[in-house]
Amino acid sequence: MSSKPSTGIPVVLSGPSGAGKTTIQKQLLSRYQDLVPSISATTRPPRPGEVHGKDYLFLSEPEFQSGIEQNLFLEHAQVHGHFYGTPKGPLEEHLHLGVDVLLVIDVQGGLQIRSACTEAVLIFLLPPSMADLAKRIDSRGDVPPGEMQVRLRNAEWEMSFATQYDYLVINRNLDEAVSQVRSILVADRCRTQRAVRRIHHLGIDLPGLEGRG
Template identity: 45%
Template sequence: MEKNNGLLIVLSGPSGAGKGTICQEVLRQLPDIKYSVSATTRKSRPGEVDGTHYFFRSREEFQAMIKKDELLEWAEFCENFYGTPRFAVEQAIQSGMDVILEIEIQGALQIKKRFPQGVYVFVVPPSMSVLSERIHKRGTESEDVIQKRLETAERELEYVTEYDYVIVNDKLEKAVDKLKSILVAEKCRVKRKPYEFQGV
């Protein structure tokens, strides 16, 4: 039987919802899933490594990637560009490997137009007050930037209906289990499994 394509799992949600932490834990527990590293013009945070967490690029470098059509999607968010390099994602899926993308909502909606067969998961915080607390705890941004992120988050929550699944991230372990369950269910979809049943 011909090898099935891998799943494209798109994980997004408001900044501070915890999608990055969920993604890291799922990758730790399911090492066969490939993580798609995004490119960004934002400055690296403490502990972030170029090529592992993001490809950190200047605005000029990023715009050159756009012109060469090297990005599967891209978006501007809080005055920084984010995008998904095309080749590695397409190659992995075609070889049967599952790929997980952790991207902003604008980018996720672009991907959905190209890959409607993907699995789209929206991560939300238990409440806006919890979201505010999480972003403040990072200690990496000014109060003005934090307020902008919170205002953006309120608008972004309206996009939940564009996704296949929603995960409320109240406890990390539960959120991770929910995402793993979604992947199992998607693997069992009849439309993804063109089996030919043999008679006894």
């Protein structure tokens, strides 16, 4: 991926398991039509209600490893014993069309995206507290007995990378968190470096913008 994409950019949303990433993603995509999802590939089993090709691309481990060997992923990482990755093709196609793409991925993947695309916007989602995070994880009912402490230690490790992200959003209230993420995206689209490319397309010449964008 080029470090200077078209007018579309990758928008990375990361955070510990249970922080509310998937819920916020669904709210953003249902409310706003100028954002599309990146569908990650994973080797983990589907959760109840998840659909292949809509929520994730559910692959076997040999299929995933084959994708790595063929360089089909922009980033990939192992999280909680399963592999996750971002397929290159669909993401790059949307970016070249000038569409912003929302990626809900772990911190390892998020920082890989930043290395591949310096204009990516990285947003880290935090829970109100560790106690609240534990309740959210437990309420999903997919944590094997005795693994809660492992999940919480992993969450603390993931949150240690939060300051490497561009923005921090605390998910105390769903509507408020969705609004904050949306505000970040609106503001980023108005940054001079991004706006210049749109202005050039309109045939507008602004002094001092030569060589930018």
